[in-house]
Amino acid sequence: MSAEQPTEAHAPEQPSTTVPEVEEPQNELTKAFSEQDIQGVKFLRSKLPEIAEEVYSEKGKTISLWGVDLSPTAPTAKSSVVLVKFVRARPGNLEAAKDMLVSTLKWRKDFKVDGITSESFPEDVFGKVGVIAGHDKGGRPVTYNFYGSTDPNIVFKDVDQFLRWRVGLMERGIQLINFETVDSMVQVHDYAGVSIMGGRTANSKAAAKQASQIFSDYYPELLYKKFFVSVPAVLTWIFWTFTALLSPATREKMSVVGSGPETISDALLPVIDKGELPKRYGGEGSDI
Numbered sequence: 001m002s003a004e005q006p007t008e009a010h011a012p013e014q015p016s017t018t019v020p021e022v023e024e025p026q027n028e029l030t031k032a033f034s035e036q037d038i039q040g041v042k043f044l045r046s047k048l049p050e051i052a053e054e055v056y057s058e059k060g061k062t063i064s065l066w067g068v069d070l071s072p073t074a075p076t077a078k079s080s081v082v083l084v085k086f087v088r089a090r091p092g093n094l095e096a097a098k099d100m101l102v103s104t105l106k107w108r109k110d111f112k113v114d115g116i117t118s119e120s121f122p123e124d125v126f127g128k129v130g131v132i133a134g135h136d137k138g139g140r141p142v143t144y145n146f147y148g149s150t151d152p153n154i155v156f157k158d159v160d161q162f163l164r165w166r167v168g169l170m171e172r173g174i175q176l177i178n179f180e181t182v183d184s185m186v187q188v189h190d191y192a193g194v195s196i197m198g199g200r201t202a203n204s205k206a207a208a209k210q211a212s213q214i215f216s217d218y219y220p221e222l223l224y225k226k227f228f229v230s231v232p233a234v235l236t237w238i239f240w241t242f243t244a245l246l247s248p249a250t251r252e253k254m255s256v257v258g259s260g261p262e263t264i265s266d267a268l269l270p271v272i273d274k275g276e277l278p279k280r281y282g283g284e285g286s287d288i
Helices: 035-046 048-056 077-089 094-111 159-174 202-218 233-243 248-252 261-268
Strands: 063-065 068-070 130-135 141-146 185-190 223-229 254-256
Touching (some): 035 077, 035 094, 048 063, 048 094, 068 077, 094 202, 130 159, 159 202
Parallel strands (some): 141 185, 185 223, 223 254
Antiparallel strands (some): 130 141
16 A cells, blocks of 8 residues: 555635625716726725814715715715815825815815805895805706996905805805706806996905815816806906906807897806806896
């Protein structure tokens, strides 16, 4: 008989420590994500516990932004749509995207944005300054802002109050975005009646600068189209000079339009149905 061969000793198998990757949920908006978008969203999602600890001193806290929960372990398509906005706002730099999300959450906490939509503001001061009315052809909410029918000495007398009102208007518009089929809004800025000479005060300039900074820093990729209508010809060159400083993608979203219902409707009707467009702009919708 041949001698029995010694058996080779094997170490016991160790259980895998790799966490299985969660399948990415899908909706109509996420289906259009690029591979860069997908990887960026995964990166931000992996950092959410760390972000929660930095912002709220609670590592296990579920972050909520614009009415959407951002869970690191139970992702939703809506949360991906929110996170990708920060990825796209800082293309090619995921750490900068993370920093932008952190800054946004810290600002919202400090500014006390939660609950701002239920705050009351003087109707006689802000009632004619801005309104949300109807939707565009893609279901996006449309916000109208009026700059010539108000007294800047009244509207901007209290800059902090104006900013809270303006952020509240933005937040009310976002409440109409479902992040399933719609993830942005349309804005119409109406300059009819704006005074060329002496129309701006120190407070109005400060308010405009601060509001622009807030929306640039803390509301990324929420604008689909922005129309500047009834812009006096003498101011048009200022707008084009300003837009020259913006990225091509941002410039593409902006249009400077002349005055009169026919001119304005020519620009707005490709985006907003005639039945939704207010009568003052050549539409058939309720006037505002």
